[in-house]
Amino acid sequence: MHYNRPVFSDRERARSYAQVCGIAAALDIVGERWALLVARDLLLGPLRFGDLAEGLPGIGTNTLAARLRHLETVGVVQRRAVPLPERGTVYELTPYGRELEPILLALGRWGTRSMGHLPAGAATRSRWLVTALLAFHEPSREVARPTTWELRLTEGTYTVRAEGAQLAIEAGPAAAADLTVTTDDAHFQALVTRQLSPEAAVATGVVGLEGDPAALALLVDQFAFPVPGEETVG
Amino acid sequence: MHYNRPVFSDRERARSYAQVCGIAAALDIVGERWALLVARDLLLGPLRFGDLAEGLPGIGTNTLAARLRHLETVGVVQRRAVPLPERGTVYELTPYGRELEPILLALGRWGTRSMGHLPAGAATRSRWLVTALLAFHEPSREVARPTTWELRLTEGTYTVRAEGAQLAIEAGPAAAADLTVTTDDAHFQALVTRQLSPEAAVATGVVGLEGDPAALALLVDQFAFPVPGEETVG
DNA sequence: CGGTATCCGCAAAGATACTG
DNA sequence: CAGTATCTTTGCGGATACCG
Secondary structure, eight states, X not given: OOOOOOOOOHHHHHHOOOBSSHHHHHHHHHOSTTHHHHHHHHTTSOEEHHHHHHHSTTOOHHHHHHHHHHHHHTTSEEEEEOOTTTOSEEEEEOHHHHXXXXXXXXXXXXXXXXXXXXXXXXXXXXXXXXXHHHHTBOTTSOOSSOEEEEEEOSSOEEEEEEETTEEEEEESOOXXXXXXXXXXXXXXXXXXXXXXXXXXXXXXXXXXXXXXTHHHHHHHHTBOOOOTTSSOOO | OOOOOOOOOHHHHHHOOOBXXXXXXHHHHHOSTTHXXXXXXXXXXXXXXXXXXXXXXXXXXXXXXXXXXXXXXXXXXXXXXXXXXXXXEEEEEOXXXXXXXXXXXXXXXXXXXTGGGOOTTOBOOHHHHHHHHHHTBOTTSOOSSOEEEEEEOSSOXXXXXXXXXXXXXXXXXXXXXXXXXXXXXXXXXXXXXXXXXHHHHHHTTSSEEEEOTTHHHHHHHTBOOOOTTSSOOO
């Protein structure tokens, strides 16, 4: 693996902590406001500028552009041209940026216990819900054979694939899913947090299935979300 | 475990990402400038306001006070009165704050590969060097029997204790050390990064030992620091 | 020593308008 | 759609003065 040495601008140098410490160095790179949230939204695959902006309510296009430029300079994000017929540019994590994944997921588990402070009108995105699946995946719940689910949620479709103790999720439809689950974010969240049983979900019709119905319980079982209200900080 | 629900001020509410996402919630709490560095410096034990300020060059006492107030409100840090004869107040991590440790250490390992951008005059602290020991501790290098080292470095004394695959470090002298190592930060760093052999260190007198000299090689062996120049980003 | 309070200047961030 | 330009607001760093 080879990377370029990023050339820091005067501005970046001025804001640098300038400490001989790995933690401070990391924060020089991803410590600015919004930076880690950009990385979070890219965990499930490349996104266009507009999709990123929509997924970061309140960021302002100038700030987003500045962050992307910075993250590109330091080797966390890279731009890639999308070929015809779609055209355009997408942003994706570099291999180095992808190594933030376990850190982001651990941070997410830690922060979940402090979600009590969120205001009533807090923003919701399907992508964040799906990312939480990664965070609360329980490797010990191994699947007997490789299984693929397609999740059609409020704002998009995601593919979940389990193989042994491994779980991989990416944006987009599945090539060949064992089960396709169609529902909205709220009901899907109720499912994985065990506030809505798979049976009830199907019986009441709030969740639509296509494929092997038994795979729904298997999906829910892959995750160990904290019980709401327990061990909460704030 | 019970925590209070933090009451966010108007300012904090205004800066909140307000996203239903554990990662965003975590950044609402520790995402501001300096916040995670305060937590880092508290990993090895409680500190006074002045010690914190000294360990965060450039922070400004008002900003430090604001951060500590915030971290206290959200349940990451707590103030504690120090009894006589010392008197005063120290800040320490709460149990919730202590759970940041693995995250901070992982972030530090990640950021270490980007330390190439640091300016020539970057600040150095014994505490950060010792924290790096925690980050690069290699659990597979189990010690045959519990061993305690006392490190007398440039800016203070630290106690390292290994037991099986576990390693614990805290600020302050050891009650009963197998070996006391006296040297400056630069030579100690050279030791643990294997740029200076234990034999050479002792032979040239740049490292002073008191106790079982064989324990020095054992200490160095507990850590797997990345080889400088290899797999560097920036 | 252990902070708090205040003022200044700068740079980042938010909002919005605009352009290729 | 993918940004840039501009304006306003806010946070941060630095200095200093002050108080228990």
